[in-house]
Ligand SMILES: Nc1ncnc2c1ncn2[C@@H]1O[C@H](COP(=O)(O)OP(=O)(O)OP(=O)(O)O)[C@@H](O)[C@H]1O
């Protein structure tokens with residue numbers, strides 16, 4: 128394999144090869160194979176960028192040796208998919224085992240047993256070399272004791288079952304992964320294309336390589352391409368895992384699935400559709416698996432911590448009974464493997480079940496956190512209120528007509544994913560108000576509104592704060608209408624040109640009909656405090672809060688203030704979930720213990736969130752909470768049963784009722800049972816809470 132070294136430190140090397148997207152699975156098997164080499168601790172491969180990250184033990188392997196290994200890596204020869212191979216080799220193992228037991232000439236047995244045991248012995252030794260007393264050491268010791276006793280049947284049963292365990296784990300993960308893939312899809316509807324200096328909207332499916340698409344703050348870049356014009360900060364965390372925004376300008380390349388955090392770009396399309404989507408999905412899954420949860424890490428830790436006690440128990444057994452076989456039977460019972468195997472299975476199964484019920488957990492960690500949360504902070508517009516606000520009226524001022532106001536407003540709003548923006552555009556469409564692109568340089572000011580040059584005149588639309596306080600427009604003419612709007616519970620948008628008020632747009636944004644019920648259900652699951660933070664005005668906020676019986680609210684809050692308030696809550700000891708939909712909620716979501724994004728929310732919000740809801744209602748939120756709590760409960764039950772059953776097996780071994788063989792079988796059946804239990808559905812059959 129050809130590659131160049133990007134960065135190297137003692138024990139760590141990052142290098143890059145020519146990425147070849149057709150070989151994603153090959154890369155994965157290659158990574159697996161690399162990590163099996165003694166001295167290499169871990170190997171991670173990002174097929175999208177073709178980068179390899181290896182951690183190795185530099186006392187065992189000098190950097191030169193690692194490079195030689197990489198140079199000689201026959202990437203082409205790696206199978207595309209390791210699951211199938213795995214299946215075959217397991218089948219052969221069982222056939223071999225039966226042959227072995229009944230047919231073979233006796234002198235072959237020791238020979239074959241030793242060959243079968245070698246990988247496990249190597250794993251044990253590898254771990255000892257690293258100075259760690261892990262489960263691998265335990266397995267290797269149990270096999271060694273049996274071999275030393277010339278008890279080949281025991282030793283071969285042990286290796287067979289260890290192989291079965293490994294296979295089972297891979298099979299389960301593979302299946303969950305496949306199920307996840309089928310559940311995830313990126314939905315890119317329409318895109319803006321610049322043609323001959325004019326912006327037109329076309330369906331994503333009609334996009335061609337070479338087209339120039341216009342992308343504004345808060346949207347996902349839907350293609351792989353090159354920046355043609357503009358400057359922006361691009362959040363590439365979905366690709367690199369690093370939450371820093373990178374500056375991109377003319378000539379730079381950008382990747383599908385990354386998000387524009389600030390600025391505006393015109394991007395020349397290189398690749399699109401399946402070519403990039405596939406990558407994105409693989410990446411997502413990779414991410415969610417890599418994001419090991421605290422619980423999973425803890426399970427592994429506990430597992431390894433128990434190992435020395437197994438050795439002590441085996442030693443004592445030997446001292447008391449003088450029977451090496453009984454000692455070996457103690458060694459062959461490994462507390463940890465049921466816990467270790469079942470914890471990721473619980474999470475993967477729950478992720479899959481979540482998808483089917485409108486909840487996408489990005490890994491096990493968010494589930495764990497959501498189970499413990501005691502405070503929920505909601506956003507208002509698009510979250511507690513209906514996803515589709517409506518324009519309830521348009522009132523023109525200073526000589527403008529209703530249609531003119533609506534036309535200008537729709538023209539500005541059609542570029543942005545904010546719920547009120549969608550409402551304005553929809554109303555213009557209903558009233559058949561035609562609007563062409565007649566402005567340049569549209570700027571979205573998050574939590575304020577939009578500013579632009581419309582037919583060469585400075586034009587703004589947005590909140591009272593933005594138009595009256597920041598832009599100093601005289602809005603006194605609208606005072607009476609404002610009063611009426613407040614009485615009827617409408618929010619108001621202000622449109623002004625060259626500092627003259629052109630009109631106001633009344634937005635009717637009722638609370639979702641299920642909101643009150645969902646809040647009551649959340650309280651039943653143990654949520655103690657429910658708050659609302661909104662960028663909308665205080666009056667509207669107060670009404671919503673009262674209607675839903677919330678524990679507190681704040682209106683006219685800016686995005687970074689939202690984040691600040693969340694941090695304060697956390698400092699006061701609350702464990703906080705933030706539920707939101709907008710770009711303005713993203714900072715708060717990242718500040719929270721767990722961030723939850725609504726369907727149809729801004730791309731940035733969906734990207735930042737740990738959990739996304741795939742249903743246009745609030746019910747999945749309750750489902751998410753219940754699933755999280757039930758998953759954690761199941762993990763606790765698994766741990767307790769694994770400890771109880773395996774302890775019983777050890778006592779049986781010592782008391783002399785068990786052979787190594789039998790305790791090995793029983794132990795593995797326990798593991799199997801617990802794993803199966805882990806994959807059972809968490810929710811009752813019927814859909815919905
Ligand atoms: N695209 C837009 N067009 C016009 N006005 C906007 C736009 N985006 C935001 N605003 C104005 O800025 C205010 C604050 O916006 P922000 O997105 O922070 O909050 P919100 O959506 O009203 O409420 P919430 O914080 O509950 O989602 C809005 O109430 C609106 O008046």
Ligand SMILES: [Zn+2]
Pocket residue numbers: 506507508509510708709
């Ligand atoms: Zn919002």
